[in-house]
Amino acid sequence: MKKTLQTLLLLILCGSLYAQKVTISGYIKDKSSGEELIGATISIDELHVGVGTNVYGFYSLTVVPGNYTISYSYIGYQVHKEKINLIKNTSFNIELESSTTDIQEVVVSTEAANKNVTSTEMSTTKLDMREVKALPVLFGERDIIKTLQLTPGVKPAGEGNSGFYVRGGSTDQNLIILDEAPVYNASHIFGFLSVFNTEAIKDVKLYKGNMPADYGGRLSSVLDIKMKEGNMKEYHGVASIGTIAAKFEFEGPIVKDKGSFMVSARRTYFDALFLPFATDTLFKGAKLYFYDLNVKANYKLGEKDRLFISGYFGKDILSIKKIMGIDWGNTTGTLRWNHLFNDKLFLNSTALFSNYKYNIGFNLGNSMATMSSSIRDFSLKEDFQYYLNTNNTITFGVNSIYHRFKPGEISTDIIGFKNFKLPTKYALESAIYFANDQTFSDRFKLNYGLRISNFTLAGPYNSYTYRTNGTISDTTVFKDQQIVRSYFGFEPRISGTYKLNEVSSLKAAYSRTEQYLHLLQNSTTGTPFDYWIPSSDKVKPEFANQGSVGYFRNLKDNMFETSVEVYYKHMDNQVDYKSGTQIMLNELVERDLLYGIGQSYGAEFQIRKKAGDLTGWIGYTLSKTRKKFDGIDKGAWFNAKQDRTHDIQVVAVYQINKKLSVSGAWIYYTGDAITWPTGIYFVDNKAIESYTHRNEDRLPDYHRLDLGLNYTKVTPRGHKSIINVSIYNAYAKKNPYMISFEQDKKDPRKKTAMAVYLFPVPIPAISYSYEF
């Protein structure tokens, strides 16, 4: 360990001990809104060195003194070149101008042109919010997760489902964070939409493989979503109405160039629109809607300090008169303080809150029953960024999350039933990390880091020992704050790039990730009633090792980006259930869990056109994901549900003229692995299915085409009217949502397979928005 540290230190210092150096630092912002630009590039033309802005738009670059031409660029913005005689430490803030189509003569950056080739980043997907808005989507309700599902290596968890699988990982192995706060259930209306209202979102980035060391806690991926800060200069807003929802967003300065705010709200009117047409009398007087509210504000306390506060509140409500009522939703809150110690050291301190809760109420005739469950986090983070020199950007930090789990409680007035509450659990999840993004030469760059995580489950807690038939033989009682079990995880993360020439590179990455929380799911598609449990003395942390290698090549003056990535991922301590396990309200659920391993490997091919009237991409993934559990199918390997051999996406946006664009997305994937009966038998006068191997069958292959059209009209006052039309499943492919086996009324021996299609016909949608 000590030796490693020494080597690391040597590596970093090497080449930086000589000559006097000066630093140029500052913020890069959007000229019209004053919002910071994340991942904008600053490069010094003479030295061929560069750096990107961090998530707060801050950059710092240290070089030998001299006369330089400094280029500031950001995707979709005009490149700004600044000649600076750099002789002392300099602070230089710059505002870049968005490239409106009217100005043709200036150079518009397509993100440092070959950044995808030269950076150490691989296995990441960054969404351009303009792309999200251009693409067609179910119900016309734009959704960042639905758009991500159109990119290689990300697969939807089912028809219209906002859950997603990344490289063979399950839906609960994705860390989804909104302004750094974890969102524990990111779906509305049983998964048909995600909780992220596009009007409130500024930046979306998905790490599919080598997540940087500052992220942790989930095995497969990190989806990092950032809300808009709000315009620093003037008031703007968007109002829109669509097929199922209305949205409103408003932003503006609190004090010009010092502080701004943003509020955004969305509510569906699904209930008003569709329920009157529901054929079932059940839905008379029913409620079915959700809402989202995003708020954010920031204020500069001076040149070196800035405060941010943001929050998200969302809820789904489903109630059927006199029968049942269900609601569920997330609340998150983030308080951040940026502090610049000097032109090289940047600190972000964060306090976080996140809560997910559901409530269910049933009218059981003469009596009532209500149920609820929740998970709540309080968290503190300190994240430093140290811009040592042009060749080294160091990040390090510490964070801690205090989790409270309320797995479930029920209260009822049915005679004799007791009100029942599963014990609340408490845990502390902490980590320290260090990483360095180091340039060794013009050709070779390395990002290496280590995250050391700890998870401690504390009392009050009852630990049970079981007999072979599952009854409790012994109970160990842990008192308040007594440590039940503490786990450490060492998570090295490393990725490197070797540039072959200006337009091509080879990259490789390795990462290890630990996951201390496990989602217990009532169904393989995910429901609002799934709940998280902590690792404990019985439930071991899940961990994964992933290695990936990639070849990146740009063509035609960086107009086309192509890449091939190959990955292998091994997952340990995966969780599944014994047959007949009751998930909800089962205190002894840990007894019924099974542990096994999983592996996923595959190749992802992508070609992407970034510039011109026609943009888009074609992606193809060939992969295999399988699992192995002692208690399942006699310990044989079986296909995971998310195992999809072939996965193809073709996405295109064509800008016909300044006003009109059309788009299309076609996806194809191998049908889900599924278990169908291999035989039938009778017991107790019931016809029962018999099964042989798990997930040996396949649903029919899935494919679908969506089409979209955007018409934008700019009013004389500079406001925008946008009409969006989309058609989901344009050629009416019948993709089964559910298959069931129906029994003949007279002869129970006779069975018929029935398929339910949710969207067997093209589903049109229209929305109108007005930007002012």
Place this chain on the structure above:
Amino acid sequence: MKNILLILVSLFTFSACQEKIDLKLKSSDSKIVIEAKYSSLDKGISVFISKSATYFGNDTIHGVKNANILLTIGDTTVQLQSIQDGAYIASLSDKYLFKTYKLSVLSEGKNYEATSIMPHVVKIDSVRIKEATGIMSRAGNGSGGNKDTTTQYTVNVYFKDPIGANYYKIILYKNGVQLTDDPYSEEQVFDDSYFNSNITINMPLSIKSMGKEVITVEMMSIDKASYDYYVSLLTTMSAAGGSFSVPENPLSNFNNDALGFFSAYGSDTVSAIVPMPKVK
């Protein structure tokens, strides 16, 4: 859970549709199925042995002949007699009730064994049948709505749960015929973890009736292995199709991959008459 999802699916009635689909299922070797029951109300044990058949096939399911079946109760071993193809019985006197039993089945050269315990009978205090309201009025309807002429009733079964871990199964008979159409509402399998011992409990079940019919409630006290079997059977039946959960063979207490179960149980029955529905 599946019901909630079905309700949701029915919301998409403007687009959703259901139709027959042709599936090519894999076939497997036929497996032995052993159904063995010993009720405290009967004067002995009955066993039925059969084989599983192809799922979409037309072959009828036959009993398996020539099995050698032995029941062991402590030091006593009894051989079952074949009464028809696949059916075997043995009469037992009352002194063998409420014991632990080992059943061994030798069929086609393979031996299958299971053990079951017969718990003591838990008496039904009373049965009250009322017209259903609330969610019970929807039970068994899925999302389809009331289209037939029958009325939904709640069958309230009152009993006192003894101290200690107890497992139950309640089944219903209408005019002497067991109700098997909807195993999720016309039957109940439960343990006592959700209610207080030693006070009167009400377990509600759901039936459809035109009124004036005789409903007989049979309350079975079962052992843990039988409970695990029934619960996993219900889970797997609701998972059939595999769209929302992975179905598996239910947990059998037989070894050697046999399907089915062996359950000894203490039973009590009470009958009640369904009142006429209120005129709507």
